[in-house]
Amino acid sequence: MHPVSERIRDARERSGLSQADLARAARMHPSYVSHLERGVRGPGDGALERLARALGVTTTYLEQGERSPAYRASEAAVVRARQLLRAGRAAEAVTELQDVDLDSLDVDQGARVLLARAEALDLFGDLEGASRVLVDTARLLMDGHRPRRAAYATTRLVMTLIEAGDVHGAVRAGEERLAVLAGTAAGTDELFRLETTLVWAYVARGDATYARVRGNELLARALVHGSARAVWSVHWNLAFVDDALGDAQDALGHLGAALALAGGAEADRDVPRLRLDLADLLLAVTPARPHEALAELDAAGTALEVAESAVELARAATTRCRALLLLGRYGAALEQAQRAVDLLGSGQRRDAAPALEALGDALLASGDRSAAVKTYRQVEDRLDLVPAGRSSAVAWRRLGDRLRAAGDDRVRVAEAYRRALDAAGVGTPRP
Secondary structure (H helix, E strand, O other), rough: OOHHHHHHHHHHHHHHOHHHHHHHHHOOOOOOOOOOOOOOOOOOHHHHHHHHHHHHHHHHHHHHHOOOOOOOOOHHHHHHHHHHHHHHOOOHHHHHHHHHHHHHOOHHHHHHHHHHHHHHHHHHOOOOOOOOHHHHHHHHHOOOHHHHHHHHHHHHHHHHHHHHHHHHHHHHHHHHHHHOOOOOOOOHHHHHHHHHHHHHHHHHHHHHHHHHHHHHHHHHHHHHOHHHHHHHHHHHHHHHHHOOOOOOHHHHHHHHHHHHOOOOOOOHHHHHHHHHHHHHHHHHOOOOHHHHHHHHHHHHHHHHHHHHHHEEEEEHHHHHHHHHOOOOOOHHHHHHHHHHHHHOOOOOOOOHHHHHHHHHHHHHOOOOOHHHHHHHHHHHHHOOOOOOOHHHHHHHHHHHHHHHHOOOOOHHHHHHHHHHHHHOOOOOOOO
C-alpha cells in the first residue's frame, strides 16, 4: 500500500469516521475513498485538499507524514521544551514552543504542541495564557473529530481555571463541553475523568454537598459502564470532595480504593501522583500516620525519579519532610526540605510555597528561629502569585500560624491572617 493511502486510512480511523462519512465530508463517492485507501488510485491535488480538510490534517501530512520538515521541527521543539521544564526553565520552554507553525501540522501533532505549550505557561505562572491555549486545543480536537482527546484537553482546562481562581468559568467550561461530548465520547475514561474533575470544580466553588451527590451518582454510573480506570479516577476525585467536607477517613477510603483498582502500576504516571495524594492525606488525618505516608512515598519514588518532573519530585520531598518532622527526625527533614527548594530552582514560582514552608518548619524545629522567619517571609512572595480562593486562604492562614510560632512581628502576622480572609472573600476594609 502506498504511504499516502495508509495515512488517509489511519487519519480517518483516528477521526472515528467511516469511509462513507469521509466521502460525504470530502464530497467524494464512497468507492473512490475505498480505492484511495487500498492504493488502487492516487488522489489529485484538489482531492487531497478536500480529504485533508475533512480529516483535520494538512496536505503536507498526507504527502509526507512524520517525515515532513514541519513535523520534525515541531517534535524537536516539544522534546526540547520537556527537557527545559524538567530543569525548571519554564520561560525558555514557552519561548521554544510559541514559534511552532501549527498550520503545517495535522490535528494530533498540533494538539501535542498546544498541550505542551499550555503546560509550560502553567509552570511559568501564566494561568490565563494556559487557559486560552487549552481552549484552542479543545476546539482543534473537536473540529478534528477527536472527542476523547478533546475531553482530556477540557479536563486540563477545567483544572487550570480552578487553579487560576476562576471557579465559575471552570464549571461553565466543563459543563458546556461535557454536554457536547456526551454523545461522541460516552463511556470513555476521558469523559469520566472530565466529569470527575468537574465535580471538584463544584467543590472549589463552594458547592461541596452538591459535588458529593453528583460524585456518588457518577461512581454508580462508572461501576456499571466504566473501565477500572474510570472507577478509580472517580474514587480519586471523591477523596478531594470528602476532604473538603472534613471527612478525612472517607477520603482515605476513596484513595485506598483508587489505588487498589489501579493495581500499583507505577509505570502509569497517575499512580505515583495518587500515592503522593495518599501520603499527604495520611499526614492530615488525626492522628497522623507518618510511617504509612513514608511507605507510600517509597513506593512512588522510582517512578517519580524516572519521570524526572522537578515539580513532582519537589512535592514528594516536601511531604517526606513533613512526615519526618512528625517523627522527630529534624536533620533528615531539613535535608528533604532543602532538596525540594533546590529542585524548584530560583525565581518567583508559586509552586515553591509548600517547599519553603516545609523548610521553615524544619528550621524552626531545629531551633533556628531567625532562619525560619526569613524562609517564611519568602513564602509570602510566592503566595502573592496564587489566585484568591479556598486553597489560597488556607495557605495564608497557615503562614500566619507559622509566623506567630516563629515569633515574627505581630503586624506581619496580622497581615497574613488578613490576606487569608481576603482570599476567602470575607475580608474587611482596612482602616
